[in-house]
Amino acid sequence: MKDIEIVKYTDEFKQEVNEFIINIKLHEFDIDNVTYNNQPDLKDIKGTYIDAGGQFWLALLDGKIVGTIALTRMKNNNSALKRVYVDENIRNMKIGKKMLDHVIQNAHDDGIKSIYLGTIDKFEAAQHFYRKNGFHRIPKEELPKDFPLVKVDNIFYYKDI
Template sequence: MKPLKIKSIDNSYSTQAINLIIEIQQNEFRTSITINDQPDLFEIEDYYMQKGGNFWGAFIENELVGTIALANFGNSNGAVRKMFVKESFRGKELGIAQELLNELISFSSAHNITDLYLGTIDVFKAAQRFYERNNFTIINKEELPVSFPLMNADNLFYHLNIK
């Protein structure tokens, strides 16, 4: 196994991130989510970094194999977004998803973000198990902070306090 490198990525990686994410959403999971539903991917720096969040890529030999993003939406709250790992690089053995989440949690702690929220889609069963293994708890949509950046497709919601 080649070494994994996780680093912050900016707008110069938008095309690679879009290709990875759309492939998983549309071809693997057959969702109707399009790039037009995700304008943040064209403006990674404005949407994530300028507001106190970040966007990370997982690379193996310069190939983008995973992504995760943190949207800071105020009051010590962050939204976990764009958590995707290419199918052939998934699993506990490689631990890429875990490394990405660990990076996001470390960043959050260092930047006084104490509560993480996320929305997902019920067809992403492995993702749900992953979040639950990492102590995220399911919450009702009504329990989300008012300023949480909702995605139309999301129908399951999670919360994690990292204090």
């Protein structure tokens, strides 16, 4: 097996990224009514993330997407971690850690000071992953005012970098 390659998103990956994320949300997370049309950021990944000062990275294994991770830039050198997904068949390969380390290094190089994120209480493995990587749980009220809230998120974390 080849090494995992972390590459910056380009529009040539648009369809594959959308299929990858929507498939995980529908089949693994059991989130109903997930479509391309109700995921507005996925319609314009470059504009939503990269052109707005953020990041969107892909983990590739043998040229196939096996992970995604994104960061939106907020005011005051803050950012929000978004779209963290890893193919369930290869989760024990430390792909999430590799992607997170990559994002943190790039965010630091871009002058970002803090990363915030939201998740759902039932995603216990994700919460463990974030805590293990230095994120601290905070109440919703401590999120920056410009944090991009997602309705279903009910647990929040942050990390200074």
